[in-house]
Amino acid sequence: xxxxxxxxxxxxxxxxxxxxxxxxxxxxxxxxxxxxxxxxxxxxxxxxxxxxxxxxxxxxxxxxxxxxxxxxxxxxxxxxxxxxxxxxxxxxxxxxxxxxxxxxxxxxxxxxxxxxxxxxxxxxxxxxxxxxxxxxxxxxxxxxxxxxxxxxxxxxxxxxxxxxxxxxxxxxxxxxxxxxxxxxxxxxxxxxxxxxxxxxxxxxxxxxxxxxxxxxxxxxxxxxxxxxxxxxxxxxxxxxxxxxxxxxxxxxxxxxxxxxxxxxxxxxxxxxxxxxxxxxxxxxxxxxxxxxxxxxxxxxxxxxxxxxxxxxxxxxxxxxxxxxxxxxxxxxxxxxxxxxxxxxxxxxxxxxxxxxxxxxxxxxxxxxxxxxxxxxxxxxxxxxxxxxxxxxxxxxxxxxxxxxxxxxxxxxxxxxxxxxx
Ligand code: GDP
Ligand code: IMO
Ligand code: MG
Numbered sequence: 365x366x367x368x369x370x371x372x373x374x375x376x377x378x379x380x381x382x383x384x385x386x387x388x389x390x391x392x393x394x395x396x397x398x399x400x401x402x403x404x405x406x407x408x409x410x411x412x413x414x415x416x417x418x419x420x421x422x423x424x425x426x427x428x429x430x431x432x433x434x435x436x437x438x439x440x441x442x443x444x445x446x447x448x449x450x451x452x453x454x455x456x457x458x459x460x461x462x463x464x465x466x467x468x469x470x471x472x473x474x475x476x477x478x479x480x481x482x483x484x485x486x487x488x489x490x491x492x493x494x495x496x497x498x499x500x501x502x503x504x505x506x507x508x509x510x511x512x513x514x515x516x517x518x519x520x521x522x523x524x525x526x527x528x529x530x531x532x533x534x535x536x537x538x539x540x541x542x543x544x545x546x547x548x549x550x551x552x553x554x555x556x557x558x559x560x561x562x563x564x565x566x567x568x569x570x571x572x573x574x575x576x577x578x579x580x581x582x583x584x585x586x587x588x589x590x591x592x593x594x595x596x597x598x599x600x601x602x603x604x605x606x607x608x609x610x611x612x613x614x615x616x617x618x619x620x621x622x623x624x625x626x627x628x629x630x631x632x633x634x635x636x637x638x639x640x641x642x643x644x645x646x647x648x649x650x651x652x653x654x655x656x657x658x659x660x661x662x663x664x665x666x667x668x669x670x671x672x673x674x675x676x677x678x679x680x681x682x683x684x685x686x687x688x689x690x691x692x693x694x695x696x697x698x699x700x701x702x703x704x705x706x707x708x709x710x711x712x713x714x715x716x717x718x719x720x721x722x723x724x725x726x727x728x729x730x731x732x733x734x735x736x737x738x739x740x741x742x743x744x745x746x747x748x749x750x751x752x753x754x755x756x757x758x759x760x761x762x763x764x765x766x767x768x769x770x771x772x773x774x775x776x777x778x779x780x781x782x783x784x785x
Pocket of ligand 2: 371374375376377401402403404489490491492493494496497583584585586589598599600601634635636660
């Protein structure tokens with residue numbers, strides 16, 4: 365059986381920490397989409413590490429970590445990540461597996477990402493510029509190179525063919541970038557990748573499931589960044605939702621059991637695009653400061669605002685969320701008053717639905733006020749010790765969503781997670 369853990373907002377909900385926490389309950393931790401645009405922060409023995417492509421189960425040495433076919437993989441980033449993991453005393457070669465169907469990001473994908481953003485001018489997506497969009501375009505356009513191609517003697521020829529195709533595109537966009545240094549690193553990364561266990565991911569995972577092993581599928585980005593259901597075009601280029609697990613790992617829908625959704629106690633977004641509950645004031649700044657809301661991949665300041673139940677409700681519906689983890693509740697500790705968005709007013713009418721085009725309509729969030737708990741909750745271990753005001757806030761949200769908030773995260777540390785029974 366497979367459980368899924370994914371983000372319900374616009375990413376950075378704290379998925380990495382929660383996967384690391386739950387990993388002991390599983391045999392395999394598998395990434396099914398996204399690539400180095402992700403930044404999943406973990407604290408291991410009090411030391412911080414940010415993972416981009418390696419599943420967040422890597423610090424549990426008896427667990428299998430699989431990079432699935434739905435991922436787009438950057439060999440250069442992978443090598444750097446592996447070195448960082450190694451500095452924690454972990455032998456990553458032992459338990460890291462890569463699907464042969466995983467698509468590769470090549471240096472010109474990154475150049476194309478830059479060229480595409482530049483061409484968009486004011487309408488830029490705010491991409492992480494890691495080559496994600498162009499790599500997925502080559503997948504659906506049936507041009508991409510895959511990890512399994514590494515083992516083919518014609519790999520370099522195939523690479524040159526693809527690079528030339530990209531070069532023509534870049535030329536037509538009048539975009540010039542010297543990729544010589546990237547290319548050198550890329551081929552070093554490709555050589556480095558040869559040491560890994562490159563597997564037929566779909567047979568690999570289904571065989572293990574048949575043997576009774578448990579899989580935790582780790583999502584990247586968030587549901588509102590999903591290419592189909594997110595705030596298009598301000599989204600990433602993959603299916604970040606639970607359905608992506610089937611195509612991104614090769615498992616059938618009947619194998620999926622729990623869908624664990626992660627949300628912050630408030631909301632953030634990095635990059636451009638609609639964000640109805642955004643706070644462009646001192647409260648937003650306070651959330652950013654206390655929550656240390658700066659991108660784990662790009663270092664950009666994250667936009668901050670109140671929790672948006674219209675968007676969360678939508679994410680629960682699309683994903684079939686069965687359990688919720690609420691992270692960063694401690695960030696709200698000092699706030700006098702809190703707000704929760706319960707509906708949108710669009711053209712004078714109240715709605716609890718996500719509109720087709722969130723940029724073309726003026727959305728006014730309808731906010732319900734809550735009294736802050738004004739207590740340091742970061743040391744609390746048991747749900748019954750949570751202040752009454754915090755309990756009220758949590759209960760209101762889970763009743764609105766109709767899905768139970770089963771865990772509250774009250775700090776970045778591995779042990780800061782309270783189970784609500
Ligand atoms: P991910 O991409 O979903 O894995 O999330 P990121 O790692 O990008 O961002 C989450 C940030 O919040 C990281 O810096 C975490 O260390 C931190 N974090 C996670 N959970 C908590 C929490 O409950 N409280 C606080 N204060 N920080 C947290
Ligand atoms: P994790 O897994 C937050 C955002 C970018 C940009 C848009 C498209 O750490 O939650 P892309 O590089 O995919 O072309 O960027 O998506 N984005 C993320 N925002 N967390 C992420 O990952 C993100 N990955 C991409 O900022 O707005
Ligand atoms: Mg992140």
